[in-house]
Amino acid sequence: MRDLDAGVCAPRGFRAGGIWCGIKAGSRKRDLALIYSEKPCTAAAVFTTNRVQAAPVLVSREHLEGGILRALIANSGNANACTGEPGLAAARSMAELAAGEFAINAGEVAVASTGVIGVPLPIAAIESSISSLADSLRSDAAGHEAALEAIMTTDTRKKAGALELEIGGKAVRMGAMVKGSGMIHPNMATMLCFITTDAAISRELLDRALRRAVGRSFNRVTVDGDTSTNDMVIIMANGEAGNVPLDAEGPGFDLFAEALQTLCIKLARAVAGDGEGATRLVTVSLKGAATEEAAETLARAVASSSLVKAACFGADANWGRVLCALGYAGADFDPGKTDVYFSGPAGEVLVCKAGAAVPFSEEDAKRILLGDEIEIRIELTGGGSGAATAWGCDLSYDYVKINGDYRS
């Protein structure tokens, strides 16, 4: 497995593009993206668990039932959520407009939106620009970049990745772009992630690999505890790599699933590190819990705690807040058998042993906590083997600033 400095156009047979169509009325930043595959793709997706589901989520969910995708159209600047029947009609129109450009079925087009909730989607802007968007598609890095820019909202960094692996002697590639910075929380919160691959793989196995990868990556990221109405991860596999199709579990599938998980974790970390207003990425790793599930519940609670996040912003080694968050997480553990370390590129300090204070150098702790990346490492010494990692970020003044007046 090797990293590629590329995105959704890395796998063969995919083209992508992005333009400004007018939804982001003020800024003239790109706001409409398209990803297209020459050949039909098996496809799988994971959608938001929020009970309020945006129109594009409803439409994409319906289209994914067929299991085959050719294209994916996405806009930023407007979430098309809480927009009633007209919103649903607009989401359907987006799919139809894209389908019309390639003479494919609208049911083979996924739709995604992100942005402000409750404002009617200006579908006319999309209609008048769809042809130039289709014309702009490219199979190189520039196509990927344009599409990625067109799905960004409060993101401050471009978050993408690609890698290549070998399955049965054939080079298989996968590439991805992700959007998300606020409203990020376990279970698919305000995030769009589009993944392409040229692997030949059955729909069932693709779905299995995606769910597993998302469970250990995006669903363990938290920025602010809010889960959104719009989010989705979609993967499209067009089979252009020419590998013997993966249609049963085995070494080939394991390689594919592992690579997909690696790619998703890379992007999940990027989302956490680009949390709204974040100044540092906070990784919470926990081992020794009774089960992986318990470990995940505990690690997530620490990564989600506003008080832990504020302490990370202030580079304050306030480990009592870590214990406190473990205490209300809802999973079983013995506070008296809990060790906590703060670590980072600048070193590591043990700050809590067996649930109680130990002497440590405040100076060393400060140096570690001032880094761009902090790890809060928790070891439960009661003998369990459950381990999990969660990712978050600090809570800064800028989070409040960004979200205090988002609509204007």
Add this chain to the structure above:
Amino acid sequence: MRDLDAGVCAPRGFRAGGIWCGIKAGSRKRDLALIYSEKPCTAAAVFTTNRVQAAPVLVSREHLEGGILRALIANSGNANACTGEPGLAAARSMAELAAGEFAINAGEVAVASTGVIGVPLPIAAIESSISSLADSLRSDAAGHEAALEAIMTTDTRKKAGALELEIGGKAVRMGAMVKGSGMIHPNMATMLCFITTDAAISRELLDRALRRAVGRSFNRVTVDGDTSTNDMVIIMANGEAGNVPLDAEGPGFDLFAEALQTLCIKLARAVAGDGEGATRLVTVSLKGAATEEAAETLARAVASSSLVKAACFGADANWGRVLCALGYAGADFDPGKTDVYFSGPAGEVLVCKAGAAVPFSEEDAKRILLGDEIEIRIELTGGGSGAATAWGCDLSYDYVKINGDYRS
């Protein structure tokens, strides 16, 4: 029922006081409080649900098993949490020191602490000051004030209340003080509340009334989603009012329970309004849910949402975030049958009808949202009768500032 401008010394037979004993080493602010009853009290308490329980919680829980209290000793500046066996010994010493002053049993003394976690409690400071604390007790407002000051940490306001009601022709009083501003979340989070009453009431009914009142007041307050290791609500009833003892449900008990709930709601609102860095109190009221429990879950999710809270800080009528929070709350509701109003002393605007946008005056909304008190009023129109109110506050720059470097 009438309000009294008083606190825990309003009921007959209680004395209170507070001094500086040296735990808050730098500030010389009061840090040690004592409340004492001339007569034995029936007592009831509700404790934090955090799995990490501070030493004073463990000790008070044990002492409450006897059901009789004479005194309550509390310190601020040190939580005596995550302090192991020495911490437990220190909490027991606090009870013994107080008991020694009045020649009562240590088991009749409740203990509470609040402040930084994981630092050994300097019990010597308490030991050397306990006599002057006992000497300082007063039965008037000054005693109450001193005790209240001694339990405050990041609180910016004194939060207390008292009221008088008549039960069977006798005037019964109750008074309370509360401490809490950060780390406040449903289920008794970082908050200390001490309530006194001169009602004669059985332990069982006192417990029932307290649990009901706390469930509809403090457990519906949220500041930051963190629940603490230390919190408790304790009520002591000394019977000095001379009413026929309440020992069975009936009109007398109903009056008492209603008064206690009124007092607790008043204090819960004060805690929310004094949330760390808060600039405005946010009340979320919801009706039309299937059950009261569902209504509470939904209202709490809205009051807890970082995005809703940041929008309140920015006076931004971003109602989509309200829908979104309802959507991930975890209780059943129909987004298509949901109306949302923003209201306050400056008026009321309907911002969302049947789950979708309605035209409203942004100017009116801004005026309402700039008030010190905002109500987010949610009506589910599907026909249920469950209603609940939750209280929170906005999320400001100052929350981050206060919590970025709490220990220093």
